[in-house]
Amino acid sequence: xxxxxxxxxxxDLVPVRTDQTxxxxxxxxxxxxRVADELGYRRYWLAExxxxxxxxxxxxxxxxxxxxxxxxxxxxxxxxxMLPNHAPLVVAEQFALLExxxxxxxxxGIGRAPGTDQLTRYALRQGAGDDGVSLFxxxxxxxxxxxxxxxxxxxxxxxxxPLHATPHAVSVPPVWLLGSSDYxxxxxxxxxxxxxxxxxxxxxxxxxxxxxxxxxxxxxxRHPEPQTFLTVNVTAAATQEEAERVALPQLLSMLxxxxxxxxxxxxxxxxxxxxxxxxxxxxxVRAMASRWVIGDxxxxxxxxADLAAEYGxxxxxxxxxxxxxxxxAADTSPAREExxxxxxx
Numbered sequence: 001x002x003x004x005x006x007x008x009x010x011x012d013l014v015p016v017r018t019d020q021t022x023x024x025x026x027x028x029x030x031x032x033x034r035v036a037d038e039l040g041y042r043r044y045w046l047a048e049x050x051x052x053x054x055x056x057x058x059x060x061x062x063x064x065x066x067x068x069x070x071x072x073x074x075x076x077x078x079x080x081x082m083l084p085n086h087a088p089l090v091v092a093e094q095f096a097l098l099e100x101x102x103x104x105x106x107x108x109g110i111g112r113a114p115g116t117d118q119l120t121r122y123a124l125r126q127g128a129g130d131d132g133v134s135l136f137x138x139x140x141x142x143x144x145x146x147x148x149x150x151x152x153x154x155x156x157x158x159x160x161x162p163l164h165a166t167p168h169a170v171s172v173p174p175v176w177l178l179g180s181s182d183y184x185x186x187x188x189x190x191x192x193x194x195x196x197x198x199x200x201x202x203x204x205x206x207x208x209x210x211x212x213x214x215x216x217x218x219x220x221x222r223h224p225e226p227q228t229f230l231t232v233n234v235t236a237a238a239t240q241e242e243a244e245r246v247a248l249p250q251l252l253s254m255l256x257x258x259x260x261x262x263x264x265x266x267x268x269x270x271x272x273x274x275x276x277x278x279x280x281x282x283x284x285v286r287a288m289a290s291r292w293v294i295g296d297x298x299x300x301x302x303x304x305a306d307l308a309a310e311y312g313x314x315x316x317x318x319x320x321x322x323x324x325x326x327x328x329a330a331d332t333s334p335a336r337e338e339x340x341x342x343x344x345x
Contacts, residue, residue, distance in 0.1 A: 004305055005301055005304065005305050005308075005343075005344075006229075006304070006305065006308040006313060006314050006315050006316050007042045007314060007315040007316075008041050008042065008304075008315070008316055008317075008318060008343060008344065009041055009042045009043035009044065009045065009075075009229070009315060009316070009317040009318070010032070010033075010036045010041050010043065010044045010045070010317065010318060010319075010320065010340065011045050011046075011047065011079050011200065011231055011317050011318070011319040012029055012032065012033070012044065012045070012046050012047070012057065012319075012320075013046075013047045013049065013055050013057045013319070014026065014029045014046065014047075014055060014056040014057040014063065015054055015055065015056075015250075015266050015333075016053065016054050016055065016056050016265050016266065017054075017249075017265055017266045017267070017268060017323070017324055017330075018264075018265045018266065018267055018268060018271060019268060019324070019326075019328070019330050020265070020330050020331075021330070022056050023331075024330040024331040025056045026056060026066070027331035027332075028331055028332055028333040028336075029046075029056075029063070029066075029067070029333075030066065030067065030070045031331075031332055031333070031337065032320070032333055032336055032337055032340070033067045033070055033071050033074070033076075034070060034071060035337045035340050035341065036071075036074055036340055037071035037072060037073055037074040039340055039341065039344050040344065041074055041340065041344075042074070042075060042315060043074065043075040043076070043077060043107060043317065044067055044071070044074050044075070044076050044077075045076075045077045045078060045079030045080070045107065045109060045317065046060050046063040046064060046067065046076075046077075046078060046079060047060070047078075047079050047080070048060050048078065048080065048081055048082045048085070048111075049116060050085075050114075050116035050117075050120045050121075050124065051116055051117060051119075051120040052116070052263055053263050053264055053265050054253055054263060054264065054265050054266045060078035060079075060080070060081050061078070061081075061091075061094040061095065061098060064076050064077065064078065064098055064106065065098060065101070068098065068101070068102045068105060068106070073105075074105070075105050075106070075107055076102070076105055076106060076107070077106060077107025077108060077109055077173070077176075078107070078108060078109045078110070079109045079178065079196075079231075079317070080108075080109030080110050080111040080176070080178040081108065081109065081110050081111065082111050082112070082113060082114055083110050083111065083112065083136060083139050083140065083143070084112060084113075084114060084125070084133045084136060084139070085114060085121070085124045085125065086124075088139045088142035088143045088146065089142070089146055089163075089165065091108075091110075091143050092142070092143045092146035092147045092165035093146075093165045093166065095108045095143075095147060095165075095173050096146075096147045096165040096166035096169055096172075097166060098173070099147075099169070099171055099172060099173045100166060100169070100170075103170070103171050104171065106173040107173055107174055107176060108143070108173045108174070108175045108176065109175075109176040109177075109178050109196065110140060110143070110175060110176065110177055110178065111177075111178040111179065111184070112133060112136045112179065112183065112184060113180070136187075137187055140175070140177070140187070140191070141191075143175070144172075144175055146163065146164065146165040147165045147166075147169060147172050147173070148169065148172055149168075149169045149170070149172075151163055151164035151165070152164075174194060174222070174223075175193055175194075176188075176193065176194045176195065176196055177191075177193050177194070177195050177196075178195075178196050178197075178198060179195070179196075179197060179198065179209070180197065180198040180201055180205075181205070181209070182205075182208070182209050182212050185197065185209045185210070185212045185213040186212065186213075186216065188213055189212070189213045189214075189215075189216040189217045189218060189226070190216070190218060191218075191220065192217070192218050192219055192220025192221075192222070192223050193220070193223060194223060194226075194227035194228065195213045195226070195227075195228050196228055196229060196231060196317070197209040197210060197213075197228070197230075197231075198231060199230050199231050199232055199311075200231040200232050200233045200317075200319045201231075206230070206311060207310075207311060210228060210311055210312070210313075213226060213228060214226045214228075228313060229313045229314075229315035229316060229317055230307055230308060230311050230313045230315070230316045230317065231316075231317045231318075231319060232292070232293055232304070232307060232316060232317070232318060232319065233250070233291075233292040233293065233318075233319045233321045234292065234293040234294075234300060234304070234318040234319065234320055234321065234339055234343070235247040235250075235292070235293070235294045235295075235300075235320070235321050235322040235335075235339055236293075236295065236296065236297055236300040236322075236338070236339045236342040236343055237295075237296065237322070237335070237338065237339075237342070238296065238297075239296055240294075240295050240296055240299065243294045243295050243296060243300070243322075244289075244294055245269060245273070246269055246322040246323050246324075246325075246335045247289065247292065247294045247321060247322065247323070248269060248272040248273065248323065249266050249267045249268065249269060249271070249272040249323030249324075250266065250321035250322075250323060251272075251285055251288060251289060252267060252272050252275055252277075252285075253266055253267075254288055255277070255281055255284060255285055255288070258284065259281060259284070266323060267323070268323065268324055268325065268326050268328075269323045269324065269325050269326070270325065270326045271326075272323065292321070293307075293318075296342075297342035297343070297345055300339075300342065300343060301342075301343055304316050304318070304343065318339070318340075318343065320336040320339040320340060321336075322335035322336050322338070322339050323335060
């Protein structure tokens with residue numbers, strides 16, 4: 001068993017519980033980010049999902065601005081911006097401004113998936129079809145070029161017109177490609193970019209994707225070596241039994257997502273315990289739980305260290321998935337904060 005703990009970071013989907021408003025969920029995220037900052041976590045990334053009752057992370061740039069302003073040291077970024085949903089210039093402008101406001105603390109993680117259902121995707125794209133997906137490699141290049149100090153140049157009517165994301169960029173946030181298949185692994189390796197496989201979501205194919213990325217990596221000026229880390233769902237508590245208990249709300253949310261059930265705000269622990277999981281779904285719940293890190297502080301730290309060694313990474317991004325007990329203050333998430341604290345004790 002490996003004992004050396006890698007550097008730790010945080011992924012936050014800004015969960016919304018049955019006892020919370022959106023504003024209270026955002027307050028809980030600010031508090032969680034401050035805890036991560038104080039404990040020495042390396043990064044705090046925020047996801048992009050749309051039209052989901054249990055997730056308030058609809059707009060990573062706004063959330064990054066909020067979290068960066070509430071913290072002082074930790075890197076803050078997107079995990080990630082779903083680029084096919086947005087015009088590259090808009091993303092470049094947003095992250096150029098974030099980098100200008102918080103130099104050296106911003107990460108731009110980019111994904112190719114829509115992060116939502118087809119109807120919401122249609123609304124986000126204003127009915128523009130799948131061009132954003134098919135043009136993803138070009139969009140990535142456009143964002144990087146527009147954020148650079150040199151910017152871009154567009155030829156219109158025989159004249160060159162300069163185009164910059166911001167008037168005077170003196171630093172540029174690093175761009176990471178995110179994925180849950182080998183597509184982004186290949187693209188990141190080809191372009192010499194950092195890459196992260198969504199192990200916390202996919203659970204399978206991680207080793208293959210990371211091996212493909214590393215074996216085919218082409219060094220770039222900014223990134224001469226491949227750079228990656230692992231993402232994992234984590235719940236740590238005082239005992240194994242308590243960790244399993246507070247992980248149940250998120251397990252049921254993921255069960256609903258994977259089996260096509262109606263999505264709801266995240267249940268409180270007591271509400272989750274009252275749910276009868278159909279026998280045909282019990283195996284899926286057990287399989288998901290086996291891929292997560294759920295345990296007391298000692299076992300959770302050991303499991304994270306083992307995963308880092310297994311996949312050859314020196315950083316693990318934990319998605320703290322502990323639910324809340326009835327009576328918890330609505331603007332807090334103490335079990336998620338406790339997970340972060342126990343991992344670094």
